[in-house]
Amino acid sequence: MTSAVATPTERLAPRVIVYWLLADGISATFLTGLAWFIGRPIAAEWDKWTPTYEWLLLAACIAFLAVAVLSPPLAFVRWRFGFLDDLLLMRYGILFVEERAVPVRRMQHVDMTRGPIERLFGLATLVVFTAGNEGSAFRVPGLRLARAQELRDRIVEARGDGRL
Amino acid sequence: MTADSEISEQPIEPATDVRPVDSEVVLARGHLHPAILLLRLLDAMRQSVVTVVAGLALGLPWLLAIAAGMFLLQLGYALARYLTLEYRLTATELRVREGLLHRQERRIPLDRIQDLGFESTILRRALGLTVVLVETASGSGVEARLDALSRSHADHLREVLLEARREIVAAQQAEDDAITGPGTADASAADNSTATASTAADEPEWLVHRSTSKELFLRGLTDLRLSAFVVTGFALFEMADYLGFLTQMSGVARGVRDWFAQFDPVVLGLLLLVLLLVVISFGVITGTVGNLVQFHGFQLTLRGSVLHRRFGLLTTRQKTLPRDRIQRVTIEQPWLRRATGYGVVKADSAGGSRAQGEDTAGGWDVVVPLTRLENAFALLPALLPGLEREHLPWQRGSRRLVMRTTIVGVLIGLAGAAALWSTAGSLALLALLTIPIWALLGILAFRNLAYALGDRFLALQHGIVGRYIAYLPTAKIQSVVVRQSPVEQLLGLAELTVHVAxxxxxxxxxxTIENALELRGELARIAAIAAARDWQTRANATATRPPADRVGESQLDPAAPPAGDRRPWTEPRGDGPAADEDHDRPGGAPPDSSRPL
Known part of the structure; x- marks a missing residue:
């Protein structure tokens, strides 16, 4: 029985770290910039504004940026996926660790999505759908394009009916 | 996984279309009953009455104009629908055509139709009408709705439709047998179960459960959530607060306050308590009446492999539930029902009426409104065939659960105390009371938590004050997730989530994380095998058939009463300590909270 417990081993493409840094970093920088350079002067007009609030805001901004910088490498370190016979396994999550197992033949269809920045990096995200309302989509991000295609083909082949 | 490699080498059969040539012969046709226009008129009047009253009261003529416009629009729509809607039943499909400007024809192949459900409100019944719901087996629930036909037309349609459907399925089965030969065990099981469903009209109907008035009465009486007390209490508190606020506003209100002030706090408290009881008993009374009306004459029957439910006093409902589609059966016992030894049986199914936006008030998932716990256990095999043969080795959850909730309580308490410190001072320490409360909740949860994985079913028992017991056919599992929050990682705990369609x-x-991973591996393995079997069934049979993933289905003798009646469960099963009240549980007793292991 323990053989079935085997943890997946394959990692994402390392360049996904740079991609995440860029993609998340842009929005995080924008939001903190907004809060600090526009939000702070406005809030300073408020008569109850004290330096304590200013320090709190600074701390929040720094924490937000730190999360944006630290989470990509941590997420990369945690991410594992792989096939075990007919099962697609995934393990991921920084604080909340999740392990998912999806039988290939339960998959309804497989999508490969590539955002503009993802394309720049030659990356692709594989999205697998099973029947069901809640929790029916499973994403494997940060795959090299060729690998994503391979995986997709493998799933299609394993299903065998070419209906994906 | 040897079976899988065989499958992938097999050539895939395209969905075979075995429709006879004479598909254009119309077996039955008809329109909506004209009396529906009367109902629509009443509907339109009822809906515009608020606007009209508002328009008259406020003296706004444009509101009246809007109301008139809406009224005419609704009437026109109803008239158009009545004039254009036509249904036709051919040997292969049911066609529903409607629309004045945008014409559409819906064609529903007969082999996809599970049954016709009837539903009628009191007005429709007075007029001899019934709403016909075309229910399909493919998981999409109600496919079409004919509102409304006369009762005799509806009965005739159903009769002819089921007859035609039976012929089609028989023809398909013959063809499949010709293609696949005697076939594998799986394929023949699939054919048999489809045949069982198809011959439903001929088969005797077995009564699984009939609700007594006492049960329905008790259902209303015990329909009292713990949260109701909290909410009502809070609402009264708010109201008292509001009264206090009002007193500062006007003379009349001041009089009210003075009137209140003449009582001493104890009397005032008692007064509030009485008020609370009044509100709650009002809830109980309306709940009881509501339940009696909604579930009046509730009857659950089994015909072939399809469950039928009939109930309702004002709005009568007839609902079908193909047994193959049941994904989970739960016996729910909130605190009062648990204390009195009663439970509600609910069944989750793929698709089903809920997909059509029907809310829980329709009782879409209720299989038995209320019954004694032992009756509930006894009728489970009628819902989940094979459960009677199942051995369920019940296991407890991890004791560390108490630690987890305590830690959560500490975190909440500390956060609360810190947040309140500046305003409430040392009173903020009261927030630390969350620690013992959460610890107690953890102990209660641990005493109720148990799970078991048998050959074909996963069983789960949980609850804090109430108790909920769920059974899932493992063959229906779509995916399995093991999740660990930071606290759970610290304690080596995990939560396992099973997704079904x-x-x-x-x-x-x-x-424990070890148990969770082992269970996940086991469930994922079962799910993969079941998926492969479903897939093979689908490849062998036509794509429109309901997947049959129970090999044992064919063993069910249609002439025998449902398993729930057949086996009275006189022998305790399983090797757990079986106390008197646990006799009847299929697959052995889950550990009872009163006797921790």
Whole structure:
């Protein structure tokens, strides 16, 4: 029985770290910039504004940026996926660790999505759908394009009916 | 996984279309009953009455104009629908055509139709009408709705339709047998189960459960959530607060306050308590009446492999539930029902009426409104065939669960105390009371938590004050997730979530990570095998058939009463300590909270 417990081993493409840094970093920088350079002067007009609030805001901004910088490498370190016979396994999550197992033949269809920045990096995200309302989509991000295609083909082949 | 490699080498049969040539012969046709226009008129009047009254009261003529416009629009729509809607039943499909400007024809192949459901409100019944719901087996629930036909037309349509459907399925089966030969065990099981469903009209109907008035009465009486007390209490508190606020506003209100002030606090408290009881008993009374009306004459029957439910006093409902589609059966016992030894049986199914936006008030998932716990256990095999042969080795969750909730309580308490410190001072320490409360909740949860994985079913028992017991056929599992929050990682705990098609996911909290991973491996393995079997069934049979993933289905003798009646469960099963009240549980007793292991 323990053989079935085997943890997946394959990692994402390392360049996904740079991609995440860029993609998340842009929005995080924008939001903190907004809060600090526009939000702070406005809030300073408020008569109850004290330096304590200013320090709190600074701390929040720094924490937000730190999360944006630290989470990509941590997420990369945690991410594992792989096939075990007919099962697609995934393990991921920084604080909340999740392990998912999806039988290939339960998959309804497989999508490969590539955002503009993802394309720049030659990356692709594989999205697998099973029947069901809640929790029916499973994403494997940060795959090299060729690998994503391979995986997709493998799933299609394993299903065998070419209906994906 | 040897079976899988065989499958992938097999050539895939395209969905075979075995429709006879004479598909254009119309077996039955008809229109809506004209009396429906009367109902629509009443509907339109009822809906515009508020606007009209508002328009008259406020003296706004444009409101009246809007109301008139809406009224005419609705009437026109109803008239157009009545004039254009036509249904036709051919040997292969049911066609429903409607629309004045935008014409559409819906064609529903007969082999996809599970049954016709009837539903009628009191007005429709007075007029001899019934709403016909075309229910399909493919998981999409109600496919079409004919509102409304006369009762005799509806009965005739159903009769002819089921007859035609039976012929089609028989023809398909013959063809499949010709293609696949005697076939594998799986394929023949699939054929048999389809045949069982198809011959439903001929088969005797077995009564699984009939609700007594006492049961329905008790259902209303025990329909009292713990949260209701909290909410009502809070609302009264708010109201008292509001009264206090009002007193500062006007003379009349001041009089009210003075009137209140003449009582001493004890009397005032008692007064509030009485008020609370009044509000709650009002809730109980309306709940009881509501339940009696909604579930009046509730009857659950089994015909072939399809369950039928009939109930209702004002609005009568007839609902079908193909047994193959059941994804989970739950016996729910909130606190009062648990204390009195009663439970509600609910079944989650793929698709089903809920997909059509029907809310829980329609009782879409209720299989038995209320019955004694032992009756509930006894009728489970009628819902989940094979459960009677199942051995369920019940296991407890991890004791560390108490630690987890305590830690959560500490975190909440500390956060609360810190947040309140500046305003409430040392009173903020009261927030630390969350620690013992959460610890107690953890102990209660641990005493109720148990799970078991048998050959074909996963069983789960959980609850804090109430108790909920769920059974899932493992063959229906779509995917399995093991999740660990930071606190759970610290304690080596994990939560396992089982996803099924359509229904809500089932969570097994507070397993040790080792147990969770082992269970996940086992469930994923079963799910993969079941998926392969479903897939093969689908490849062998036509794509429109309901997947049959129970090999044992064919063993069910249609001439025998449902398993729930057949086996009275006189022998305790399983090797757990079986106390008197646990006799009847299929697959052995889950550990009872009164006797911790």
């Amino acid at each position: 359509g229904g809500s996911p089932t969570r097994l909290p507070d397993l």
